Amino acid sequence: MTKKTKIKDLTDEEFLHYGSLSCAGCGAILAFRHVLKALGENTIVINSTGCMAVVMQMAVPKIPYFHVLFENGPAVMSGVEQALDILGKRDDANLLVVAGDGGTADIGMGSLSGAVERGHDFIYLCYDNESYMNTGGQRSGTTPFGAATSTTPVGSVIKGENRPMEMRKDVPEIMIAHNTPYVATASIGYPLDLIDKVKKAATIRGPSYIHVFSSCPAGWRSEPKDSVKLAKLAVQTGFIVLFEHEDGKRTFQHLPKKRKPVKDYLELQGRFQHLLEDRETIEKMEEFVEKRLEWIQR
């Protein structure tokens, strides 16, 4: 990364009105706030259905904002981009699609794939809280192994999400396989890193994809005050690897020198409480995280 943003350089201007209905300690709205700070007021936001669309009620953003269906955010953005292109105003605005992990990994995958393939110039921001939080916390394609959700509860048959660990949908890798010009992962635990990545994405011609790990106290049954701490712990334990991928090269940010044990991350969340006594599963998780860290740095 070229120039690192410092906290004092950031604008004091806010691009969201007060009174959003996000839960106390919401990670997604924190990510959205940082992203809008990075992009500034000349931004058009298309919001696929998800938590963000519900809490915004179409009234919170101070910038052009539109709420569309779960599945067609990138398709609508393709139209917006083409229209601006014909009017000769393409360079005046940053185009941003915001969607949750359900709208990205499951329902909206088709239109995202299509828009990226056609090469439209926009930024796609996926805030990943690892299940469908605003509809009651059902599992999604990015729910990690072992997480208790309302559709994968802990009982005598299954103990939380039971799909194998390595089968979790890894959307950044899918986008890299699409030859997306810029793919990055970020975490709300490292806001300045996120802002740097969004600023970089805005300068890229063509689609760019940013995957933001954002905690959800309501769905993860964690303390609201731990939201940012959890997002940091996810990076420090190796669950999430922060990187940016450009021109076939991957650079890493905040890679843990000495990885913390995954238990530090699990024990703060209600959805993983049943795993804490299960030493075998934790060892398996530890092994998986280690393997993935090795694989991603290959």
Next chain:
Amino acid sequence: MGLEKHEKFIMKAKSTLVFEPGWSEDNLTGAWRSERPEVDEEKCTNCDICWLVCPDACIKREGGKIEINLKYCKGCGICAEECPVKAIIMVREESD
């Protein structure tokens, strides 16, 4: 005929229709709070980390001072948790 007759309907529809930009500021989300953040100005080093991590942008950093907007602060406590010098403490709200 005024809109009074339809007021009930309008209140209901407010969650899906937008009548004016920023009407969400009518939601005084500070009422959700059970604990309120308080800043110890002597300890505060003006690092602005609390300003950066507040999800609801309820912290102002003007003139080297931290000011908390209690009208909208939901009391999540992230600012107190992330403060490197522990200059923010959460105080239980007393009911009137």
